[in-house]
Amino acid sequence: MNLVTLHHVGVAYDGYEALKNVDLTIAQDDFLGIIGPNGGGKTTLVKAILGTVPHTGEVVLAPELFRGKERLIGYMPQISNFDRTFPISVLEVVLSGLQGHRGFVSRYTKEDRAKALGLLETSGIGETARSPIGEVSGGQMQRALLCRAVISDPKLLILDEPANFVDNKFENELYRTLRELNGRMAIVMVSHDIGTITSVVKEIVCVNRRVHRHHSNVITEEQLRNYDCPIQIVSHGHIPHTVLEHHPGDCCCDHD
Known part of the structure; x- marks a missing residue:
């Protein structure tokens, strides 16, 4: 059963198309990893799902995502967007x-x-x-x-870069917790760290203005380069991580 359905969704900021013609479904047992370069529209996609940004097209939430007037969607924002003062x-x-x-x-x-x-x-x-x-x-x-x-x-949990600014111990604990939570809710997790996220999620969604869903948690370096998504190896906690560099063009979404 699909909890969320996006059909031909587009988002523009001051004339710039941040998302273009997006079709995507989120099922009740999904654990999706959202990847893509900085500025590619990952957070904008999250905002479109949450209904916090104007968009074209349709974003349809299933009745199961409501309890009366309550929306059963949990959201964990980027830590940098939270006012700690x-x-x-x-x-x-x-x-x-x-x-x-x-x-x-x-x-x-x-x-x-x-x-x-x-x-x-x-x-x-x-x-x-x-x-x-x-x-x-x-x-x-x-x-x-x-x-x-x-x-x-919630029936749907959305996380935007939940492993930013944390050590490896917490990161491992977080992912173990998310696997357990996925037994009772769908999860959508945004991350720039391909190497780590692929070991946790069930399927990968590549976002760079357009969206392409890989029905697997495996995506190769060759696929990313063929799809014009350059990668970079960085060190985090003495462990090398594969991340997506910023890229101005469209991502894998332009390719079949």
Whole structure:
């Protein structure tokens, strides 16, 4: 069953086509890895799915993604887009994942707080619950943002570069957690790190203005170069990672 269907979707910023004629479906058991060069439209694709950017074409959400008026979609933004100076505790960050479902004036119940604390404990950062979000490490903040994304029990979880600014230990723990979560929700994960993401996801979606879905988690260097997606080997935590360089043209989406 498809939870999300994109049909001929396009997004433009000041006349520039960030996404062009996108067709994509997300099924209830999918674990998709979104890859592509910087500036290629990965985050814009996420925004189109979330309905936070004007677009042409159709984005259809299945009835199963709704509980009454609530949308059962969890979202974990890039850590660099989160305001760490805002005076809020780690626990309050997690609880804020319920605001879109309860309304901004609703009070959190004891059950809400217990659930949030349980998620933090399970994530290994229960001791940070009362700490200001600006005082925790990058890895702790990523854990908190993941807890925030799943506290509403979504049917679809979307993550934008969740492994940025974290060490290898947290990265491995994150991916293990996501595999477990995929048993009860669809997952869409944006990443620039091809070498790592292919070991975690079920299928790869290449984005560079257009979109091409590879019905496998294997994509070769030759395929990427044939599709005009240049790659670069970088070192992160003493382990080489394969990442996509910025490229101004269209990606694999232009090729059959």
